[in-house]
Amino acid sequence: MSSASSKFWNYAALGAALVPFAAHAGSIPTTPPVNFTNSSTASVGSTIVNLLDSYVNLMQYNPQLKHGAGVMDQNIATVVRMTRNRTLAQTLAAIHDDRTAQPYSVLNGLGVLTSSFMTGIGSSTTGTAPAKLTPTSYVTTTLQDYAPTALGINYLNGATIGFATFGDGTATPLAAAANFLNNTIRNNASTEPPKRTFERYMGSTAPVTNPGSIAAGAISPLDARYGNYSATSNKAGLTTADTAQFVVPTYFSNFSVPPVYGTTVNWVRGFTVTQAMVTANGGKPIAVPNVGSYDASGNFTPTTFNVGDYVPGIGTAPRPYRLSSAVNVPTLLWQIINGSNPYADGAYISGHTNLAYNQALGLAFLVPQQYASLLARAADLGNNRILAGMHSPLDVIGGRIEATAIVATNIYNALYDANGNRVDWTNPANAAAYAIHQAYTQTQKYLAQSCGTSSVERCIEKNEAKAGEDRHRDREAFDDDIDADDTKSYTFRMTYGLALASHIHAPEVVPVQAQVLLLTRFPYMTDEQRSEILRDTALPAGYALLDGNSWDGWGRLNLYAAVHGQASFFRAVRAATMPSFETMSH
Numbered sequence: 001m002s003s004a005s006s007k008f009w010n011y012a013a014l015g016a017a018l019v020p021f022a023a024h025a026g027s028i029p030t031t032p033p034v035n036f037t038n039s040s041t042a043s044v045g046s047t048i049v050n051l052l053d054s055y056v057n058l059m060q061y062n063p064q065l066k067h068g069a070g071v072m073d074q075n076i077a078t079v080v081r082m083t084r085n086r087t088l089a090q091t092l093a094a095i096h097d098d099r100t101a102q103p104y105s106v107l108n109g110l111g112v113l114t115s116s117f118m119t120g121i122g123s124s125t126t127g128t129a130p131a132k133l134t135p136t137s138y139v140t141t142t143l144q145d146y147a148p149t150a151l152g153i154n155y156l157n158g159a160t161i162g163f164a165t166f167g168d169g170t171a172t173p174l175a176a177a178a179n180f181l182n183n184t185i186r187n188n189a190s191t192e193p194p195k196r197t198f199e200r201y202m203g204s205t206a207p208v209t210n211p212g213s214i215a216a217g218a219i220s221p222l223d224a225r226y227g228n229y230s231a232t233s234n235k236a237g238l239t240t241a242d243t244a245q246f247v248v249p250t251y252f253s254n255f256s257v258p259p260v261y262g263t264t265v266n267w268v269r270g271f272t273v274t275q276a277m278v279t280a281n282g283g284k285p286i287a288v289p290n291v292g293s294y295d296a297s298g299n300f301t302p303t304t305f306n307v308g309d310y311v312p313g314i315g316t317a318p319r320p321y322r323l324s325s326a327v328n329v330p331t332l333l334w335q336i337i338n339g340s341n342p343y344a345d346g347a348y349i350s351g352h353t354n355l356a357y358n359q360a361l362g363l364a365f366l367v368p369q370q371y372a373s374l375l376a377r378a379a380d381l382g383n384n385r386i387l388a389g390m391h392s393p394l395d396v397i398g399g400r401i402e403a404t405a406i407v408a409t410n411i412y413n414a415l416y417d418a419n420g421n422r423v424d425w426t427n428p429a430n431a432a433a434y435a436i437h438q439a440y441t442q443t444q445k446y447l448a449q450s451c452g453t454s455s456v457e458r459c460i461e462k463n464e465a466k467a468g469e470d471r472h473r474d475r476e477a478f479d480d481d482i483d484a485d486d487t488k489s490y491t492f493r494m495t496y497g498l499a500l501a502s503h504i505h506a507p508e509v510v511p512v513q514a515q516v517l518l519l520t521r522f523p524y525m526t527d528e529q530r531s532e533i534l535r536d537t538a539l540p541a542g543y544a545l546l547d548g549n550s551w552d553g554w555g556r557l558n559l560y561a562a563v564h565g566q567a568s569f570f571r572a573v574r575a576a577t578m579p580s581f582e583t584m585s586h
Contacts, residue, residue, distance in 0.1 A: 048188075049197050051405050052398050053205040054548035055348055059198075059316065062251040063544075064501040071498055071544045072251035075392045076327075078496060079320040083328035083389045091330050092143050094388035097381045098333055099146065099153060102355040103161035103181065108138045109360055109377030110370050112463040116450040117367070117443075121162025121174040131167040146332050148296040153335055161359060173446050177366055180439035184414060184432075185362035189406045191351040191399065196222050198317040199346025202245040205550070218245040230340045231291050231303045231312060238343075239310050243269040246316055255323055260288050261313070270313035273305045286311060290322055291342070294334040303340070312341070317348040321389050329389035350391040353382035353399025354406075361407040361517060361559075366443040368521040369456050371563040378403075379493045393496035397545050397555070400494070405511070405554045411436065412513035420512065422527070440520055490560040491539070498544040508538040509553035521563050537561035 057063070062070040069077070086094070097105055104123060108114050118136040122129050125139055139159075145151045161182070164175040172178060197205055200221035219225060219242055229237035246269045253264055261267040273286050285304035288311055292302035305311045314322040321327040322342060329337075338345040360378035364371040382396040391399075414432035416422055425433035444456055451459030515530035522530055539556040541547050546555035 048191075048402060048406075049194050049205045050550035051402055051554060052194055052198075052349060052545075053550050054545055055198060055317075055394065055398065056201070056205060057548065058394070058544060059201065059249040059251070060247065062249075065544075066499045066501050068501070070251055070254070071394075071500070072249070073254055074498060075394050075544075076255075076320055076324055079386055079389060079392050080324060080326045080328075082386050084326070086328065086330075086387050088143070090384075090387050092141070093380070094384045095143070095146055095330055095332055096141050096156075097352065097356075097384040098336070098388050098390065100141075100156040101159045101161075102352055102381065103359040104156065104159035105381060106356050106360045106363070106374065106377045107161065109374035110363065110367060111373050112460060113367060113370060113447055113451075113456070114138050116447055117174070117363075118162070120172060120446050120450065121178050122166055122172045123160065123162045125156055125159045127158035127160050129163040129165065129167045129172075132170070133166065133173070143332075153296065153332060174443060176435060176439040176442045180366070180436060181359060181362045184410055184436065185358060185407055186355075187406075187410050189354065189358055189403070189410075191349050191354045191402060193222070194349050194398070194402070195317075195346040195351070196226070198348045199315040200226055200243075200343060201247050201316040203247050215245050218242075226343045227341075229312070229343060231305075232293075232340045235305070235309055238270075238312070240270060240272050243313065243343075246313075249316055252323075258289050260286060266313065268313045268316060270311050273307050273309050273311060275307050278307055288312075289325070290337070290339060292339045294337060294339065296332070296335050298331040298334040300334075312343060314342050315346060317346045318342065319345060319347045319390060320392050327389040333388060333390070347391055347395045349398030349402060350382065350385050350395040351399070352385050353378075353391070353396045354403045356381040357400050357403030358407055361403060364563075365407075365411065365517070365520055366440055367447070367456065368563070369460060371521055372560055375560045375563075376490060379490055383493060393498065394545055397494065397496070401545070401549075401555045404514075404517070404557060404559070405551075408511070408513040408517050408554075411516045411519075415516060415519075491558060494539060494558060495543040495546065500542050500544060503542040503547070506541045506547060508535050508541075508556055510534045510538070510557070511551075511553045514553070514557060517559060518562060522565070533562050533565070534559075 058071050062072045065071055065074055104125070107118060107123065110117050115135070115137045117123075118138065119133065122134075123136050124130060130136070139156065141155070145155055146153050162174065162178045163172055164178045164182075165171055202215060202218060202221055225237055225242065228234060248265055248268045252268065257264055257267050261271070277286055278284065285306045286309075287302035287304050290300075291312060292300055294300050319337075321329050321337075357378040360374040364374045367374075378400075382391075382399060385391040385396055386393060414436055415425060423430045423433045425437040428434045447456050448454060448459055451462060453459045453462055510531045512531075514534055515527050518525075518530045518533060522533070525533075534557055537558050539546065539558055541556070543556075549555070
């Protein structure tokens with residue numbers, strides 16, 4: 001176990017004695033509402049967009065950072081710098097986390113508990129449950145594994161975190177945990193609605209109906225025609241009229257427009273090929289960057305467009321490599337790029353990052369002893385999306401924000417009634433709450449028994465001497481030049497330094513659901529006390545994307561600091577006699 005994790009569990013005993021000053025229930029807002037229901041259904045729009053819509057201000061105005069650069073310019077410049085300075089180990093990490101299913105990918109954040117948990121839940125690299133209880137370990141990869149002559153680029157793409165039943169029909173020891181992670185935590189957690197809204201942004205983030213429109217005569221950004229368009233098989237699926245309402249982001253003018261597009265407007269919305277264009281091209285059909293196909297060696301075959309054909313633009317929230325040719329995507333990843341439909345391949349927000357944090361937070365609820373390590377692993381995965389050139393810092397930050405809100409509201413909705421009252425989760429009559437209690441207690445008991453100890457804490461202590469540094473080695477390939485097992489490093493990845501030059505000094509708003517993320521970490525505290533911890537450890541205002549959303553408060557929550565308890569408090573606290581974590585959780 002790392003020194004940071006060791007310090008964390010020293011705080012477990014100390015933290016048991018903390019009661020924050022001034023925990024006022026009336027100051028805790030209820031946004032989203034107590035009875036908030038996640039919606040990721042395209043047919044009715046999505047409420048999730050409202051968690052992330054301060055991005056619009058960044059697109060349209062590109063505000064300045066403290067050092068004078070524009071937010072969006074710095075956002076892409078960071079991708080260019082990171083991808084061009086990427087090491088071989090970082091390239092492997094970027095490819096691994098691109099191609100490995102995210103729930104499986106973050107499992108090694110459990111550290112010394114990883115193999116035991118994977119065995120008990122029936123983790124699989126193939127997407128098929130093991131026939132019966134089988135000792136399982138986390139699979140590490142090499143760059144050679146992804147070669148066409150080896151395991152191929154889709155190796156581990158179908159890996160799963162685990163199952164409720166084995167192939168022989170018997171229940172897995174962690175069946176309740178599997179249902180919790182695969183169903184409760186991931187309920188309505190898709191990033192597709194935000195991706196659709198922002199990649200096809202038309203001036204509004206209000207939920208719309210499909211095929212309802214934002215502007216008269218325009219199709220909705222959620223309309224199926226955008227998803228069905230293909231430059232190779234459905235060229236007539238869209239026209240310039242369908243994309244004419246796309247808002248052209250201000251900052252696009254700071255990048256070089258590929259000559260074939262001519263103008264920034266055409267670059268965003270696309271254009272119709274004219275005879276003059278073909279003539280100017282020597283009588284040959286038109287081709288544009290990144291619209292076509294790549295082979296396993298990264299060789300590009302462009303799609304060609306003749307007179308009268310609609311040529312797609314890059315949309316309003318494109319992948320970094322579409323915006324700047326200076327972005328260095330690993331050669332092995334070019335073959336999986338969507339070259340036929342840029343409008344179905346938006347960058348904001350990062351789906352990989354969302355699902356990584358989603359599952360890491362679910363695991364942390366079940367195994368709070370490894371909370372910090374799991375958060376660090378999710379942050380690594382998000383960072384690897386930037387190293388891959390597939391996403392920008394803002395895309396990754398957005399993924400973290402969505403996952404935080406989704407996990408909190410899903411757990412909250414199971415444990416609290418419509419009026420915000422906590423139900424008894426030990427009572428089987430409260431089915432949803434009882435299922436979560438079963439998942440937690442089942443996981444704690446199984447991990448301790450697998451280790452031959454009385455508790456998970458004792459298991460970690462038992463393994464500390466002989467395997468204390470294994471987690472660092474397991475995760476070494478997944479780290480940037482920043483030590484992600486340090487609070488300051490995790491905090492940096494919450495913002496990537498995108499501090500605004502001017503902003504409103506707003507107090508931290510802690511959504512009422514957020515405190516459930518600390519429920520198993522601080523089970524002896526009240527809801528108000530857990531909310532106060534989140535408030536006292538939250539980031540200050542003034543970072544791009546973290547403030548100004550319709551449903552605000554999720555972006556500034558620093559869970560890594562919060563789970564460390566008193567070591568991260570920014571306000572005075574007073575002591576009170578409370579039982580230890582171990583006593584309260586078992």
